[in-house]
Amino acid sequence: MNYDAIVVGGGHAGCESTYSLANMGLKTLLITGSIDKIAMMPCNPHIGGSAKGIVVREIDALGGIMGKVADKTLLQMKMLNFSKGPAVRSLRAQGDKVAYPKEMQRVLKSHENITILEGMVEDLIIKDNKIEGVKLSTGKEIISKAVILTTGTYMKADILVGDTRTSSGPAGTKPSLFLSDNLKKLGFKILRLKTGTPPRVKRDTIDFSKTKEEPGDDKLYTFSFDNKPFYKVEDQMSCYLTYTTEETHKIIRDNLNKSSMYGGIKEKLGTGPRYCPSIEDKIVRFKDKERHQLFLEPESVYFDDIYIQGFSTSMPHDVQEKMVHSLPGLEKAEILRYAYAIEYDAIDPKDLYPTLETKIIENLYTAGQINGTSGYEEAACQGLMAGINAGLKILKKEPLILKRDEAYIGVLIDDLITKGVRDPYRLLTSRAEYRLLLRSDNADLRLREYGYKVGLIDEEKYKKLLIKKENINKIIEELKNIKIDGIYAYNYLKRTEVNINDIVDKLSNKYDQLELEQAEIMIKYEGYIKKSIKEAEKMRKLENKKIPDNIDYDKIPNLASEARVKLKEVRPLSFGQAIRISGVNPSDISILSVYMKRYFNEFR
């Protein structure tokens, strides 16, 4: 069989790749270890969160699928950071771990351009450094123009619990045993990373009266710009807050050497995520803290699991029992599934172009945890971008590369390919320099146009966007001409205590609430927004200063040796990218700049 594209792996990255390729009209094959596990959520049960919620909206603006499926299957919705400013507001949904994958599987299975195959990809078919297809463990070969690897944590995955190491994917799935060795043979640098997941306990064995209830918001939201809410405020399921106790800490300290990470396993382990430490890490690193917050989160309406957020560990099962029972409300809790750490192979994302195509093999793309990231949303947005760019290349069109001032997705990919990863990468608002421009509320205004151009947003949705843009401009123009208390409404609205709904009756037309809010944000924060735009323009200038791809860093004298090594490794495409490489200092950039001037004077 021949396909336009093959996607290897059916996680959140793989789903977006498959969906976008198919919607671009390309015959796409999704190969997965198990069809039932497509879009599984093996770790936390939520989608979105700070920064990540904005990514989900960006995915939706571009024509991806995650937000639409999440909207249909959520158990609870919250707008985070509401009081901290419009730029940092972000949606988080408690997802349903049964309903979400099921809905995603339905969408993919019903698409005419998608074929799904159960199997294990063991090797790649390559000719002249160009991908031609994949080879399955059965020996079967499948030909395609492009391949996207979205293998998640499956490459050489090991589950770690106490002193045991078991070769297995997450939640007892089959690992991929040979692919990473074959990638290594092709010249990819292989990283060993690690992450973990907390225990799940049975809902009706928890005494919730000893915990604090955390309900969803009483305002309705959707991730997708095209959806109306599918849920009712009162139907949302609650989360619950509890804390570790002195006894928990004592149990952990007394048993520390039994944890895989603290001596349970003797050989050197992969690097775990800094922002997502195990409970052992927290007790060791923050000795003075009397207690740590833990959230009890429902996983599905279809089963009884409660996820203990903040309690990831690699302790042996008997210690986990004691730990769980030391928590208020969980004294008699029954553990349904034990916590574990998982170690897996990833590639060095510095081996990627901004399109997520590998520098080593043409038409081979990688997305998601294989690139050293962590999180469903991070994976999904890479899957989408890899899908879009593989599709554009097959269709012989210009690639889509999002800039740091256009999308969190742009920030994420640029960070990956420029800085590489030491530990699994999580998107944070603090990673975005121009985050006032990258708001949850304007993701459609920023990105829909691109989605339309690449063929993932249809005419009807695009027209809606144009109308929305026009209406926002109309509101702003109207406010510039109406006077309130002797001053123009435009300036009146800049006062912190004034809300656009206070003056909406002065407008001659009726407008949608979202359009009004958008105009309000643009007016109220105009000064700060302008400042951010100015900063972004500085960056763009450096971005436009291209570095020739044949530059020989060994010929540039006086570069600090660390900078030389880093520049050779990353081979930045522009000064903007070069200055973001850690270990490349401003003085190195000056030297590079001087050299480039000479280079161009001499060779032009």
Place this chain on the structure above:
Amino acid sequence: MNDTICAISTALGVGAISIIRVSGDNAIKIVNEIFDKDLTKVNSHTINYGHIIYENTIVDEVMVSVMKAPKTYTKEDIIEINSHGGISTTNKVLELLLLKGARLAEPGEFTKRAFLNGRLDLIEAESVMDLINSKTDYSRKLALNGIEGNISKLIHEIINKLLDINSNIEVNIDYPEYEDIEVITKDKIKEVSNFINKKLEVLLKESENGKLIKEGINTIILGRPNVGKSSILNSLIDEDKAIVTSIAGTTRDIVEGNIRINGILLNIIDTAGIRKTDDIVEKIGVEKSLSLIDKSDLIILVFNNNEPLNQEDKELLEKTKDKKRIIVVNKCDLPNELELNIKDENILMISALDNVELLKNEIINKFNLEDINNKDFTYLSNSRQIALIKKALQLSKKLEKDLNDNIYIDMLEIDIKEICEILNEVIGESYDDKLIDKIFSNFCLGK
């Protein structure tokens, strides 16, 4: 960039010896070609006796220091030739070096290389330039202070404070559900912005002094014609630079002189007397005198004891009332006709011919020159740095105002970040990754 540069590093023709410095990849090779011993075989950081030879003739008997990269000023190989001080010998050695392939260094190029090679940060590099160009002992002390990184240290401290706030705000945003991570209240930001305002204000104030030390006090002598301005200047500088006559309007252009008081340079400008005039040359002089008022650090305003106060005198008093000024009543040996109605200001009664010490003491008092003399210096010593710090201070004050106006914490962070960027520009360092590293080292988070 990798060419080898050379220059005479000592003042030409003054000392008993001159030092010729050579820096670059070929420094050793080039000097070796004109030296009678093999410098490629000597250890680094040694001084070697020998001769500079050209066409089998001894040019000079010299000591040659060999310092191999990277532990040198420029982080490149450096050779320093100590030759005998005469102009012709020193120039001959330099010529030979140029002949053998070295290039004459541009002014400050050794320091530029030190900076580009990561040996100095921007403040340090600029301070070195200041050191090279310094005219007095005090400016040298000031320049050296920069090299020790005192300012860098202060600015780093401020940046760290700001990074602390920002990482705290970021954690609150990125982990909104973690109630036990301290929620930054606006009061706490205010506390830090107060701290920064205070630090920067002190730094700026001291920098103004720094500027005085480096560039001197620009002093103008103002007064109506023939009140004795030029005589005062001449007494101060002990030379007849200005032509002194008794005909009003003798000084038509602006005369300059320099003196040192307690080691501080005083740039004194004698001005054309201020009067309404139809003489075109004199008129230009008068306008120029008035325009100098704004640019001066000190005004010596001179009146004639022997004449009553007139309209022009009153205008001068009005125009200079916000400036640092010393009011001098001259010609006290003549009968008193002047009535100055001035409160809260010290009036110096002198006769230019003998009471000039009084004036010098008053200048010392006005600028706390005694203090400057004794104090340790923490000054920004160039205008680029001062301008940036002023901008940072302005933003920090805006931050304070926005706090009172209940602006979102996320917006405040934009200003905080900008302050950090400006301060990093002052010390020539980039910002980015520190913040995220800080978040992870200071806070306890996780799933």
